[in-house]
Amino acid sequence: MIIKDLDVDVRVQLGRGSYMPVLMKIVAQTTGPIFELGCGYVSTPYLHWTCFLTKRKLVTFEGHPEWYGFASRFNTDFHTVKFVEDWDKADLSGECEVAFVDHEVRRRKHEISRLAHAHYLVIHDTENSQERKYRFGRAIMRYKYRYKYGEAHGPATSLVSNLHDLSYFKP
Secondary structure, three states: OEEEEOOEEEEOOOOOOOOHHHHHHHHHOOOOOEEEEOOOOOHHHHHHHHHHOOOOOEEEEEOOHHHHHHHHHHOOOOEEEEEOOOHHHOOOOOOOOEEEEOOOHHHHHHHHHHOOOOOEEEEEOOOHHHHHHHOOHHHHHOOOEEEEEOOOOOOOEEEEEOOOOOOOOOO
């Protein structure tokens, strides 16, 4: 099935949003600012409305004009949507408790390393087949605590942290 909105075609697949159990649990357990790298039909509305009542700070970074057009509809006093022309120049240095990494797969290894100051990173598409192609495993292995979810039944999601032990984590 194809959903067409704002000139963006999206193939709806089993596994789209497979990161949600991990993202929902870690967002519910935290209260600080959230970075979303790469917007989406599932993650952006979820994060926006989860942050709405408390006005929790949320920053969405998007590098594709069509997706930016979609995400910019969510721009509010608590949710900032930034267009990224060059990921190397994107300012990811701000306070961040949760970072959701789901932007261009070939760029993820760079941003995973750049977000070491975040308390938690939720990284989508970390199944072994993606690792062989994009080599982001080294960046993930630099984190002290790691948890992987969903390898057997869809695109895998990794949760990593240098600050918090994840041995308790079960979505």
